[in-house]
Amino acid sequence: MMAMKPAHYVNGAFTTTGTAFPLFSPVDGSQVGAVPEAPRDVVDAAVRAARTALAGPWGRTSVEERCSMLRRIADGIEARFDEFVAAEVADTGKPRELAATVDIPRAIGNFRSYADLAYGRPERAYPTTVPGWSGSGQALNYTVRRPLGVVAIISPWNLPLLLLTWKVAPALAAGNAVVAKPSEETPSTATLLAAVIDEAGLPAGAFNLVHGHGANAAGEHLASHPGVDAIAFTGASATGTAIMRGAADHVTPVSFELGGKNAALVFADADLAEAVEGTVRSSFTHSGQICLCTERVYVQRSRFEEFVDALAERVRALQDYGPMISAEHRDKVLSYYRLAVEEGATVVAGGGVPSFGDERDGGFYVEPTVLTGLPQTARTVREEIFGPVCHVAPFDDEDEAVRLANDSPYGLAATVWTTDLSRAHRVAPRVEAGIVWVNCWNLRDLRTPFGGVKASGIGREGGEYSLDFFSEPVNVCVKI
Numbered sequence: 191m192m193a194m195k196p197a198h199y200v201n202g203a204f205t206t207t208g209t210a211f212p213l214f215s216p217v218d219g220s221q222v223g224a225v226p227e228a229p230r231d232v233v234d235a236a237v238r239a240a241r242t243a244l245a246g247p248w249g250r251t252s253v254e255e256r257c258s259m260l261r262r263i264a265d266g267i268e269a270r271f272d273e274f275v276a277a278e279v280a281d282t283g284k285p286r287e288l289a290a291t292v293d294i295p296r297a298i299g300n301f302r303s304y305a306d307l308a309y310g311r312p313e314r315a316y317p318t319t320v321p322g323w324s325g326s327g328q329a330l331n332y333t334v335r336r337p338l339g340v341v342a343i344i345s346p347w348n349l350p351l352l353l354l355t356w357k358v359a360p361a362l363a364a365g366n367a368v369v370a371k372p373s374e375e376t377p378s379t380a381t382l383l384a385a386v387i388d389e390a391g392l393p394a395g396a397f398n399l400v401h402g403h404g405a406n407a408a409g410e411h412l413a414s415h416p417g418v419d420a421i422a423f424t425g426a427s428a429t430g431t432a433i434m435r436g437a438a439d440h441v442t443p444v445s446f447e448l449g450g451k452n453a454a455l456v457f458a459d460a461d462l463a464e465a466v467e468g469t470v471r472s473s474f475t476h477s478g479q480i481c482l483c484t485e486r487v488y489v490q491r492s493r494f495e496e497f498v499d500a501l502a503e504r505v506r507a508l509q510d511y512g513p514m515i516s517a518e519h520r521d522k523v524l525s526y527y528r529l530a531v532e533e534g535a536t537v538v539a540g541g542g543v544p545s546f547g548d549e550r551d552g553g554f555y556v557e558p559t560v561l562t563g564l565p566q567t568a569r570t571v572r573e574e575i576f577g578p579v580c581h582v583a584p585f586d587d588e589d590e591a592v593r594l595a596n597d598s599p600y601g602l603a604a605t606v607w608t609t610d611l612s613r614a615h616r617v618a619p620r621v622e623a624g625i626v627w628v629n630c631w632n633l634r635d636l637r638t639p640f641g642g643v644k645a646s647g648i649g650r651e652g653g654e655y656s657l658d659f660f661s662e663p664v665n666v667c668v669k670i
């Protein structure tokens with residue numbers, strides 16, 4: 191099936207205006223296409239088209255109509271499921287099974303869950319009595335919600351469609367007009383999404399898509415555009431800082447899902463086989479290129495050696511894992527492998543570049559890696575690597591485990607492995623993270639708050655939390 195070429199989608203029309211830049215396959219390093227870099231005037235046209243849509247039919251849609259459109263978009267993605275899977279795999283190199291069971295189904299689920307949530311969302315009212323107020327002293331206070339207006343959505347390359355639609359769905363459900371900028375590494379499913387939205391019949395300008403790079407390019411033009419009323423961004427913490435600086439000039443509200451250096455706490459009373467398998471999943475799914483992945487593992491001392499040996503054995507046996515998204519990211523991850531050794535780490539498994547003896551040797555692969563022996567102060571333990579690697583260290587008691595987990599500039603997610611129910615409920619709330627899984631990882635309920643603390647983000651996505659960000663409550667007080 192011929193993949194759709196990356197194109198902008200502005201005011202209901204596809205265009206490839208702008209200098210094209212190459213798109214490479216992470217699997218074999220070959221050039222597989224070209225992507226148009228949206229110049230400033232295309233970004234400006236997209237923002238203006240969004241503003242015009244708000245003043246036109248899109249701005250007059252009811253929540254019922256918008257939710258019906260979201261369901262049509264979900265159906266449209268479902269109808270082109272294999273095309274979306276192929277496009278996601280082509281851009282990211284991730285195993286097809288992952289795209290087919292996580293990325294694309296979740297994109298469909300994002301639109302359907304927000305259609306349900308937005309339609310069923312109640313608002314509050316308060317019958318008020320103020321003794322001594324003129325007349326009856328009675329009033330009715332009720333809340334209604336207005337869309338923010340033109341929302342900029344900027345998304346990363348690791349779960350391209352899942353994370354793009356995780357913002358687009360609630361933004362549209364709340365009545366905003368959207369200008370989305372996907373990662374320059376992964377333009378394909380975003381372009382397909384624009385085609386599905388076009389077919390679903392959203393009014394022109396309700397959803398716009400521009401491609402291009404970030405700093406000094408389409409991303410920055412969009413994030414700093416004076417016509418943008420809010421920015422929803424997922425990406426690196428350093429990028430969040432840059433976007434926040436630009437947003438400050440216009441006091442633009444931001445929703446940030448940023449970096450992480452997630453910890454796992456494995457207590458002596460844990461089911462060790464379960465903890466090992468859970469850590470294989472949480473550290474090496476999508477070759478560690480998920481913000482929720484575990485890069486720091488702390489194991490109670492009496493089980494430390496047993497855990498390390500079991501984990502290393504499983505990691506050495508890993509097959510069919512995917513590549514890094516780019517040569518640049520592959521080189522970054524390998525630079526941390528070298529740094530770890532320079533900092534005194536023991537490489538228990540992996541640590542280099544695999545040799546497959548096929549076209550993948552031209553791709554951007556690194557070996558899944560397990561490290562031990564570093565102090566908390568090591569850069570390898572403090573800085574996000576965003577690859578298939580974790581460092582394992584021992585701890586003695588519960589308080590030390592919590593202290594180690596919290597000794598990080600990040601605070602996105604964590605996992606706790608223990609069969610002691612009381613310990614689980616004591617420890618989990620003490621971990622400075624937005625999401626703590628106990629005896630599981632990435633078990634998701636789309637109604638729950640999703641996001642991080644410290645350098646891992648601002649705000650929460652998911653369920654009501656997204657609808658709250660993408661709308662402004664208005665309190666109306668009527669004297670009776």
Ligand SMILES: NC(=O)c1ccc[n+]([C@@H]2O[C@H](COP(=O)([O-])OP(=O)(O)OC[C@H]3O[C@@H](n4cnc5c(N)ncnc54)[C@H](O)[C@@H]3O)[C@@H](O)[C@H]2O)c1
Pocket residue numbers: 344345346347348349353371372373374402403404405406408409410413424425426427429430432433446447448449450480481574576602642646647
């Ligand atoms: N917390 C989460 O939910 C979550 C999810 C996925 C990825 N991430 C984080 O994202 C990072 C990996 O993704 P990435 O490499 O695409 O991140 P990135 O920050 O380099 O890029 C993310 C997006 O921002 C754009 N961008 C870059 N610089 C910009 C700027 N100055 N102004 C405007 N836009 C700009 C990029 O073009 C891309 O579309 C990791 O740090 C990972 O932890 C976090």
Ligand SMILES: O=C/C=C/C=C(\O)C(=O)O
Pocket residue numbers: 348349356479480481482632634640
């Ligand atoms: O990569 C980081 C974010 C991942 C988000 C999810 O896996 C999700 O929302 O389920």
